[in-house]
Amino acid sequence: MKTYLTPVKEIERKWYVVDASDKILGRIATEVALRLRGKHKPNYSTFMDTGDFVVVVNADQVKLTGKKWDDKIYYHHSGYMGGLKQMTAKEMLERKPEEILRKAVRGMLPKNTLGRAQLRKLKVYAGSEHPHEAQQPEALDL
Secondary structure, eight states: OOOOOOOGGGOOOOEEEEEOTTOBHHHHHHHHHHHHHTTTSTTOOTTSOOOOEEEEEOGGGOBOOTTHHHHOEEEEEOSSTTOEEEEEHHHHHHHOHHHHHHHHHHTTSOSSHHHHHHHTTEEEOSSSOOSOGGGOOEEOOO
16 A cells, blocks of 8 residues: 655645743744644654745744843854854844744744745744735734
8 A cells, every 4th residue: 555645736735823921942843843843744854844934923022931031142153263152032032033933933843944934934024014814824822
C-alpha cells in the first residue's frame, strides 16, 4: 500500500490572525510554529511545506514570566572580531518588538531550507493593524 502525498498545487493554505496581547510568549510561539509547519493537518509530512499563513498582531504586548525581561539575553554577531552584540528582552521590546516573537518561533522550526520557507509565512506586527485583510484571515484563539 502506498502513502498518499498531497501534490504541492493542491495544498490548501489558510490565513490565521493571532492576537498576542497579554499572552505568554512561549505558549503563542508553540501554537504558531505548529500552524506554520502544518502539523495540525491530516496530510502533514515532514519534508513538505503544508502549513498555513499566520499573522500575529499586538506583538508589543506579549508577556514573559518571572524575571525574563531582565535575565533573557538575545545575542547576534556583526561578523567582525569582538562584534558580539547582546540585548535584553526589555531592550528588544523597546527597539524591535516583532523580533521577540519571530525569534521564539524560529527556534521551534527546522534549521534548514524548509524551516526558512515556513518562517516566511509568519507575519508579525507590533500594533493591532495589519495589511492582510484581503486574504480574509480567521481569528485563532489560543
